[in-house]
Amino acid sequence: MMELVGLGGVAGAIARHLVSEHVETATYDTLAVNLLGSFLLGVVTTAPLPSAAALALGTGFCGAFTTFSTFAFETVRLGEEGFRRAAARNALGTLLGALLAVTVGLAVGRLL
DSSP: OHHHHHHHHHHHHHHHHHHHHHOSSHHHHHHHHHHHHHHHHHHHHHSOOOHHHHIIIIIIIIHHHOOHHHHHHHHHHHHHTTOHHHHHHHHHHHHHHHHHHHHHHHHHHHHO
């Protein structure tokens, strides 16, 4: 089972890098992966998947694809650089967006 988590993590890390190459602003690529990852995690946790697939996708892929630490760093950096409103928008947008994305993902997963 641990091998599946590792393989999922490799795929998630590669996907994270590919997203960052296509989004020009670092803050927005972090937002994109966190929202996409939250949606996917919602789907994975409610979809009728074998436990091995759920582990590989949920823990492995989503764990490597999303990045709370980068989100926190970028938010603090914006605030320290004097962009307090941008920092607040980033924090609220990411947190509320991720909650909405996982909620939609849960609903989609239930439909599968």
